[in-house]
Amino acid sequence: MRKLLIGIAGIAAMTLGMASAAVAADKTKVCFVYVGSKTDGGWTQAHDIGRMELQAHFGDKVETAFIENVAEGPQATAVIERFARAKCDLIFTTSFGFMDPTLEVAAKFPDVKFEHATGYKSADNVTSYNSRFYEGRYIQGQIAAKVSEKGVAGYIASFPIPEVVQGINAFTLGAQSVNPDFKLKVVWVNTWFDAGKEADAAKALIDQGVDILTQHTDSTGPMQVAAEHGVKAFGQASDMIAAGPETQLTAIIDTWGAYYIKRTQAVMDGTWATQSTWDGLVDGILQMAPYTNMPDDVKSMAAATEAAIISGELHPFTGPVTKQDGSAWLTDGEVAEDGVLLGLNFYVAGVDDQLPQ
Amino acid sequence: MGMTEAILLTIATAATPLLIAALGELVVERSGVLNLGVEGMMIMGAVGGFAAASLTGNPWIGILIAILFGAITSLAFAFLTLSLAANQVATGLALTILGLGLSGLIGEPFVGQAGIKLSNISIPVLTDLPLVGPLLFGQDPIFYMSIALVIGVAWFLFRTRFGLTLRSIGDNHISAHALGIPVLRYRYFAVMFGGACAGLAGGHLSLVYTPQWVENMSAGRGWIALALVVFASWRPARVLAGAYLFGAVSIGQLHAQALGVGVPSQLLTALPYIATIVVLVLISQNVRTTLINTPAMLGRAFVPER
Known part of the structure; x- marks a missing residue:
């Protein structure tokens, strides 16, 4: 000893x-x-x-x-x-x-x-x-609504923080823009990373009849379960195509490198100052993995939506949007303010879950 | 396959690694040794099993290596606590940290590789029976091993001379030593059996549960297994009940959420732990029976006189 x-x-x-x-x-x-x-x-x-x-x-x-x-x-x-x-x-x-x-x-x-x-x-x-991960989630929602045969997707969520709620809402709005009756089931696992638990949640959702899985947790467990059960899924944070070559539709890929280089340069130059950065697809901090395992018309729809978000033509949170409780949130053409999105603590209509408060 | 079968199968998969690791630790603790390093041995088994399966292409070799990795890791613990009489709690905790770190190092080249799954068994006709078919005749081989282990461990501890000796060491190692029983030799074997079981549980994680390797993939299951041993008051059959109760509640709460039951998810996530505590309180009502089952020498070092 x-x-x-x-x-x-x-x-x-x-x-x-x-x-x-x-x-x-x-x-x-x-x-x-x-x-x-x-x-x-x-x-x-x-x-x-x-x-x-x-x-x-x-x-x-x-x-x-x-x-x-x-x-x-x-x-x-x-x-x-x-x-x-x-x-x-x-x-x-x-x-x-x-x-x-x-x-x-x-x-x-x-x-x-x-x-x-x-x-x-x-x-x-x-x-x-x-x-702005939610930009990618909106595209995923649209793809889900096109590819799903049952009209129900499953969402494996980590913690009820605004970032995750934004994703769930954006996914739902994207899906509803294609199929107004599209439903989303949400399972909270209260962890960022537990391959086994995420896989169990994926199995539970599939047993409940969803045929598309999306996750806001960090392991490739759900992708693997989806592959095993022959349903489609979206990757999270990194390209997860290796875990599901015939399963992944696309993935939101976080690309932080350019931002880290920019901010380090600012420290070197002595120009670093406090700011609040919220970049999206247009800045390249967020990228979509190749659109795979879907028909060509869905691919071109997804690419068009991506282009519209990058050009600023489309904002995922554009009215009319109704809250889950039936009250109005955004009027026709109104775009949600960043301040509201950053504190988002309610669902939009169509989410089949109660938001943990 | 109906939803009931699907849910029951998921519960069995979730309960199996807990059951196996807890059974191993039960034998260790019955011999009077407290090894808190279950998590570390489990993750070593997971990485060893995945690596071996991935290199040879054979999941069975993976399972074998997983068992071996768990047993070898436990040997480090056995040497420190038995031969050198180091503090068991501290060494066990160190073993967990060591296992988590070392497995990450070993596993680095295997991250992101497609896993090889140990396939479920399939018996013509029997597996296709409704409900009982997939549950009794269509699961993965480790599931059957876990059930065999429950019976085996119970039989060994309570029906064999060796089991009796092991329990007597756990209750009073000084008396056992005076009777000429090789206390440390028994404890070495017990600790290695515990390690082998934890390794097998790890192999189940990386070759059956989620056939992949990611760092920290045991995600606290070793600690739950440790708790199950106390929960079961050191009785094998109760470990089985505890593991399946825990599995049932954890899977059940996911289904409750997917169904859209209006209960806060934080409460549902805590449910398996709450259920465990409630049962623990209930069975602890009778202090005497609990004491009878508790190995009296648990965690105490034994240094034979020379």
């Missing part, structure tokens, strides 16, 4: 040594806090690809570091603070639940710049950045 302790102490000393050596060099240090594993095949992998693009872009001029599998909550605060103490110049925290921990640490380290993904709070040294 003593030997083991000595070994642990040795490793700790080596880590500290490496950390101090890194500070000595005149590099910009960019650090990332991940909620999942960098090889999850979904959300975190997309961020890590962005980190690698950043590293490749600047080469010797930047140093990147990351810590993966950081639980949301007190552990996150400790990890973010560790990075701040390790002389990171810019820290990206890449999960919704890191929002308050990020602000807490940022208040203690005014000279360090922080960027938090998918939240809504900011400070003098904290920027929030997000992607």
Whole structure:
């Protein structure tokens, strides 16, 4: 046991040594806090690809570091603070639940710049950045309504936060633009990443008669179940075609690299300032995987919708839209304001679920 | 296949890894050793099984390697806690952390690879029977192994001399030692059996449940298995009941959601745990029977006099 302790102490000393050596060099240090594993095949992998693009872009001029599998909550605060103490110049925290921990640490380290993904709070040294995932969800909804034979899709949802609610609503609106009677069943798994549980939810939805699956969780479990049961599905955050070559219709792919490069450059130039970034398909922060496993006319419809969203011609949340409780939300031609979308806490009509509050 | 069969099959798949891992840990704890590293051994089994199946193309070799990986991982625990008499709680926790990290390292080349699924058995005529067919004659082979394990473990512990000796070590290792029973040898075998079971449970995850490899794919199932052992008050048949209760409630709540039952999903997600606690409270009513089943030496190190 003593030997083991000595070994642990040795490793700790080596880590500290490496950390101090890194500070000595005149590099910009960019650090990332991940909620999942960098090889999850979904959300975190997309961020890590962005980190690698950043590293490749600047080469010797930047140093990147990351810590993966950081639980949301007190552990996150400790990890973010560790990075701040390790002389990171810019820290990206890449999960919704890191929002308050990020602000807490940022208040203690005014000279360090922080960027938090998918939240809504900011400070003098904290920027929030997000992607308009719902644009992709709208396209998926349209595809679902065309491809589905039963007129019911299943949605595996993680946590009832605005980002996820936006996705569910946009999917429903997209589907209804093709088939006004289209229904959506929602199952909340209350986790971002648990392949087994996500697969169980997928099976439950298929047993309940859905023939299209979409997910706002990070593993490829649901895609696999869909492939096994011969129904179609959409990938999430990364291209999941490998898990379902004959199953995936398309996927929303997060491409963070360009944003990470831009913001690191701003730190180098001394021009970094707090902002609130909410980019979409037009900025390339969000891309659609190739449209596969669907008829050509559906492909061209999806491509046309994508083009219309990019050109600004179409906004998924355009009236008339009715809330689930039957009251009016958007009047004819009215477009939802970003502020409302960022705090979205109600369903639109047609969602067959009660939103957990 | 009707919906009832589909639901029951899903429940069986969800319960099987919990059942197997919990049975292994039950034997370990009956010998007086507390190994909190079930999660770590399970994930090592998952990665080993997936890697072997993917390299050889044969899921059965995968299952074999999964068992082996679990047993080898448990050997590290056995050496530290039995031979060196290290603290079992700390070593078990360390084993979990080690397993999660090491499996990520080993599994890196296999991420995103298409998995190989151990296919369900199929017996002509029998499998096609309504309702009972798919449930009794059409499941994956690991399901049958798990049921055989319940019977095997119960028979071993309560019907054989070795089982009696193992339990007596768990109740009083000093007396057992005085009687000339090789306490540490028994415990080594028990810990390795627990490791092998956790490994098999891991193999089920990566070759049957969701045939793929992703880091952390055990997602806390090792901890649930640990809780099931206490829940079952160290009785194999109750582990079976507990695992299926837990599986039934977790799958049932997903179906309730898909049906659009107006109950908050957070409550439904918590339901399996609430149900477990309620049953635990109910069966703990009788303190004496609970004490009889609890291995008295649980978690205590044994250092034989030289």
